[in-house]
Amino acid sequence: MTKDKNNEVPITGLYDDEGKIFNEAQGENLDATDEVGEEEATEVSLSQEELHALCLESVCPECDVFKEAEGIRLRALADAENVKKRLFRENEEMKKYAGESVLADLLPVLDNLDLALAHTGNLDDACKNFVIGVDMTRKLFLDAVKGHGLVVVPVAVGNDFDPEVHEAVGTVQEPELADNQIAQIIQGGYLLKGRLIRPAKVMVNKA
Structure with missing residues (x-):
């Protein structure tokens, strides 16, 4: 009896949407490609603020971005120290003249x-x-x-x-x-x- 090749089903193969056969290795490559695509999509979706923040964390000390970030940090520390001193003076004065x-x-x-x-x-x-x-x-x-x-x-x-x-x-x-x-x-x-x-x-x- 003659076998109809069109009716044969490969044991380890799979059909795609067009009826073409691809093996598991090709499927794994497709999955890997999908994962890479998702990662690329994630990176692209970062906002300018997020990219700027990442840059501040990894720039070299001579970079202008680092100098700007360092200046902002020092000003914030100075402002916090001034607020701390003012609150301390106000608290001491309040206790001094409480009565x-x-x-x-x-x-x-x-x-x-x-x-x-x-x-x-x-x-x-x-x-x-x-x-x-x-x-x-x-x-x-x-x-x-x-x-x-x-x-x-x-x-x-x-x-x-x-x-x-x-x-x-x-x-x-x-x-x-x-x-x-x-x-x-x-x-x-x-x-x-x-x-x-x-x-x-x-x-x-x-x-």
Whole structure:
């Protein structure tokens, strides 16, 4: 019996879409070609930013791209260091003056004690102990707030007027005082760790 060659099926062969026979080795080559094509497609799909980043990672130190990247890195480090120092200063200042608002609210208490002591003239002996008690209370109060950095602004009649720590509320003419000297103290001023929280209110002499 005669064999029909058209009906023969190769044992190890395969047909492609056109009916042509190709072996496994050819199939492997096609697969390899497909993989290479995919890799090439992946490389081509990289954006300009990604290519630039890859270049920055592998360029030589003398390349302009490397110098540009190094400059950007150094500027970023400098900016980060400046921010760190600024935050540290702000944190230290916040801790230093954390009690300013509380101490400022206590100033009227000191003002009332000063006012009470300013009107102690011509008192009889029965009131002297009361005045001594008020004076001691004021001193204890000042010692307590001094422990938190609050001190009285230096001021006295006859001192030169200092606009940095004094506030002029009016002028007077006192022959015994020179021009621009303090003639009267209206209200005491206070400093908190070197920072003025309230100037001393005074009358200034104008010759």
